[in-house]
Amino acid sequence: MSRKIVDIKDLHVRIGKKQVLKGLNIAFYRGEYVVIAGKSGAGKSTFLRCLSGSILPDAGWIVPDKDLSRKKIGFISDGRSLFSHFTISRMVNFHTRIYGIKNFDNTLIKELKLSPGRKIKSLSMGERTLFHLTLVLNQKPDLLLVDEVIHAIDPFLRERFLESVLDIIEERGTATIAVNHTFSDIEKIPERVLILDEGRFILDEKTDDLKNRLKKVATKEPLPKNIPVVFKKETGFCREYFIYPFDEKFRRDSSFLFEDIKLEEIIKAFIGGRYV
């Protein structure tokens, strides 16, 4: 296992009267791509904001690796927060100075044909996301935090976005923590999946393990009690049971057909249902 980049201990955050994060304990490692999923309001963005420093925890610790400087944390918030009255060139200058970036790579900006004189507020959501990504990637981040931005950009830009992220992971071993709702485009990317529900992680699995440990059975018959069902869904003809954790002996001991399912469906199962 690679080195920890950040360790989170007993993290509590309250927003208004709601306890949004309830004592999270988790560690992230260099070079891994982690997807955090969860229902709206589960605390995903709050969690990323805590890591970025824009929200300070009410209790608990975020312990960075001793080599992780704040300049090496890149954060793209779901609001793509930048100074919208700035022009692109001014924003680049500003970001470059703050983060001590010496050679700014503006390939992405050129690809998007963004004029340096354009104001940030005039950019489309996709352009703004890519521009923000350009700024952040030029930091050569060791920890990249991406908050629900992919779904808002068109397929072409989305692909370009993911390419860039994968490049930096490969180049620097950047740990990427992304909050996502849609998984069709990133099906093969994440190494680890976290599901946050009501301020607690209810799932933390390597993607491959998860795919092996979660299976679906479609049947009209009830399942034996020893098979753990995480979620069940009624269809017109039968019931779909989502089994977690799956054990090969279930296949040996029964005649049910246990199907593999895609990541998106897995996430939906967890987000949409509860342990039964």
Place this chain on the structure above:
Amino acid sequence: MFNKEFREVGKQSLFFSLFILFCPAVLSLLPLMSGMSYADFLFPTLQFGLFFWALFMGTSLFSSDKAQGGMEYLLSLPYSRLKIIGIKVLPRLASVFLFFLVYLLLYLNTPDAAVAVPFFVFMPVFFCLFVLGLSLSAGSDNLILLALGTFLLFALHQILATLSVWGGAAVKGLRLQWLNLTPFITETYDVFDWTAVGVVLFVTGLLLIPFLVSFLLSFRKYDIRPAGRYNRRYTGFLAISLLPILALSFLTSAFFLDVEWSDIDYRLTGEQKLIEATPYYLKIHTKDKVLKADRACPSFFQGFLIDEGRYIYDSFAVFDQNAGGIMRLDTSTGKVDVLLRVSYKSWGYWNAYKYGSKIALLSRDAAVLKVIDENTKDVKAIHFRHGYAKKLCHIFGTGLSQGRRFWLIRFWMKKSTVLRLWEEGGVEEIAVSTAIPAYINDILFIHDESTTKLLREEDGRFEVVAVLETVLRGLWIYGLTTEFEPLREMYGISGEKILRLDLETFKLDEVLPTEKEKYYSVVFFRPGHFYLEERDRKNKTFSVYRLEGKEAEFIRTFPEADSENYLHRIILTKGGILVRRGKKIKAYGFPGLNELKFKGL
């Protein structure tokens, strides 16, 4: 990031400067404002503009970032919260100071400028609005709410500052209104005590600290969440930090506020008691005790109008009660009796003349004479009509003519016009005197260029009874404000001699030759007590002689007599000599002018 902030504040400052320069020009062009110049509008516009500017610079610390949606970006920058504040506050502070300096320079170089607010009001308000606005800046996104909040905090700050200063002053027993310690010091009153100014400004500044500290402490935990929790934290810090600072403000006030030594006036009475009079209290020092007057601090302004031994009569003014009048102090008990109380409007510089139990007081324009019975406190007002302009006037004698009471007064300009006021209200011009007239032993002394005439009242008319072939000056002598037994002699100055006048034979005798460059005054307090002051301005000495018969007996010389400096001077009083050297006071008693010791000094 400094660049960003400086650029932003610089741009705002430029717009503000243009507005300030442009606005008076527009105002001066308005038809309603005709006759007023650009300069007439500049200072008021600048003052109110700067109030707005200070408020805006404070409250808008994050408004631009919030408006641009950049708050989350800002807070995730690799800076600590305190550094973010530092970077953002510095350019604003620089702008605020720069504008203040510009204002100060304009103010100092335009002494006649029409200002809307005096400087010592403007300065604390300006900086308070900035600091208080700053302390609230993270609490809301709404600038109007922040401005309202700042005004509320400003009111709270002012109440606390006033309470702590007043509290400190009250502990010292100082009369608050006299200290003029309203939340802001104004220059409108005569009492302008620099220690009090310093204390008020210090306390004003000190009481800003809790707001600033609360802001810094709570901002350490500031993030992009709704501001409710942040505001609660700010309020908590504020409540905690206010208490010790409030106590410190109170202690500072109590420690430093005191009677300004220059406000303390000392008088030596005929009974050789030392009166210590301040706007706040009145003390009577004797050898063994200190008595405090039972009434809170009426102020003795004129010295004593009348010193009758145990009782001292003087005018007083109590500004906070909008009143003034005449009071009697019993120097044996400290009891104060107000004999006459009038509103401050009709209060004036009054001269008093005492005969029996009656005290006559003349209004400034000699149009009203009030006669007070000190036993019954009955006041009789006698109105006069005369064609004399309002000049300084003075009662210098009273008498009876065919059973009718009259008072002699003089209008005092280059020459003295002597009038007789009758009790029933009539006015009669008696004479014009080139030197100060006197009325002694029922004889009126008036002067022309070369002679002094002595007139006696007979059948309602003043007839000349003798003419002295010299001008006998210096008959205006202390103590002639009360009746006394007939004198046998008088002393005066004529040419280069001190002369004695026998009041039975009207014969003049030389007592002492005078010297050039020295100034002489004959001083009389009671029969048999004539003194001669000799002031040598060149050598700064003050010598005292006792006059008796045809002799002048030298008593003592006091060095370092500086008659120019009110707080560094030598005063001859009925009881002796008071020597004041700033804060130090020494008294020397008649007849030998030996030093007197007083308790509590």
